[in-house]
Amino acid sequence: MKAMVISAFGGPEVFSKREVDKPTPGKNELLVKVCATSVNPADIGVRQGFFGRAIALPAILGYDVSGVVEAVGADVQDFQVGDEVFYPIEIFAGAGGNAQYHVAHESIVAKKPANLSHQEAASVPVAGGTAWAALIDKADIRLGETVLIHGGAGGVGSFAVQIAKAAGAYVYATCGGYDIKLVKSIGADRAIDYRNENYIDIIQQETGGKGVDVSFSTVMGKVLTDSLQVTKNDGRAVTVTGVEGDLNFAIRKNISVHFVHLDNPRPKMEALRMVIERGQIKPVVGMILPLEQVAQAHQKLQQGGEGIYGKLVLEV
Incomplete structure (x- = not known):
């Protein structure tokens, strides 16, 4: 599968497009085809080396996912192939969402709000x-x-x-x-x-x-x-x-x-799905870029200022 990978810490230029092995879901895990992800300040901190050796290189960043379940591992209870889902990824959990596929434990995953596109839903989790x-x-x-x-x-x-x-x-x-x-x-x-x-x-x-x-x-x-x-x-x-x-x-x-640090995310994702589907909350998506432009996305978020608001989403 294709992924945007960093092999060193530094500026936005450390990203490169690579072919990496497609992951396989284990027990209680889902293989998700990633439709969209987004950029958070945590991505910038990881890329710059803020967390040091806690992040193993080469690394795939991206801590939001909205996508479609492509396969399920043994003992998965709440999801099936074809479900549209969204979820956040813990930054120390391994590979992130800047790739075509991601494997997640079902305990962090929730059904995507039905009234959101994948691009909008990817802005929500973190x-x-x-x-x-x-x-x-x-x-x-x-x-x-x-x-x-x-x-x-x-x-x-x-x-x-x-x-x-x-x-x-x-x-x-x-x-x-x-x-x-x-x-x-x-x-x-x-x-x-x-x-x-x-x-x-x-x-x-x-x-x-x-x-x-x-x-x-x-x-x-x-x-x-x-x-x-x-x-x-x-x-x-x-x-x-x-x-x-x-x-x-x-x-x-x-x-x-x-x-506050986000943990135990699934109940929060389910609560957010409820209020989003009721129309009480709507994601503010400031910009959508293709995944290949993740370096530009990092640069824009890091600079901030006028024209940079809400969430910056990457379409996979």
């Missing part, structure tokens, strides 16, 4: 699952609460805005000024241009100094720790990135801080 884990599983947002989401136009952020809105929250979201219209269109009640507006001053003023119940950071830097200033006493703060700055605000205000 980003949507992470947003769900952060806001529903960890922050436990509730009807009528107020939520601040940083990076509302990004992959995780665009799902987070919609999940928070579907859960009945009032949503503040930061983004670049060029993405204000987009972020409002997916459910943000108040979109804040982080380059030209001070979200701390705005939230303090608009909430009468009370702040938000939940703050969620999807971007690097001191965003998590700065957001503690506008997170209520006994509130919750969640991040999917590292921590910079002073966490003492969390202690003084009795804020629960949660660090």
Whole structure:
């Protein structure tokens, strides 16, 4: 089968197109014909060598899959040949989805939302699952609460805005000024241009100094720790990135801080399928490129800025 492979860590130029062995499903595994995958920040980190020897080279990246079951291994219970499925891949689990075929354990796989194309569905697993884990599983947002989401136009952020809105929250979201219209269109009640507006001053003023119940950071830097200033006493703060700055605000205000990594994905995929099929959430696909242009996709996501929003999908 054809795959886009890296044999060294470095820049986007390390990708090469290769012919590799087609995998065979083992016990409780599915062989999936990959229709589409997508690019996440984790792909960039792996490609750059951030995880070091934990990633064996040569490696096939790509941690989202939407495709069709082509074969099933022994003892598979819930899937059959021809099923359309989608799922995320753990970055340390071996080969990823930047290939024509992928083998996955059935425990991570879910049926694809019927109202999505494979290109749309491939944008959901990692980003949507992470947003769900952060806001529903960890922050436990509730009807009528107020939520601040940083990076509302990004992959995780665009799902987070919609999940928070579907859960009945009032949503503040930061983004670049060029993405204000987009972020409002997916459910943000108040979109804040982080380059030209001070979200701390705005939230303090608009909430009468009370702040938000939940703050969620999807971007690097001191965003998590700065957001503690506008997170209520006994509130919750969640991040999917590292921590910079002073966490003492969390202690003084009795804020629960949660660090989120997507695990146990199947229940999240099934929940997302339900709300997607109901029309409560729709993936934001900013760009679709052929798999052979994975290097260009990495470069675009890494540069970011105007014109790069939602998820960047690769068609296999």
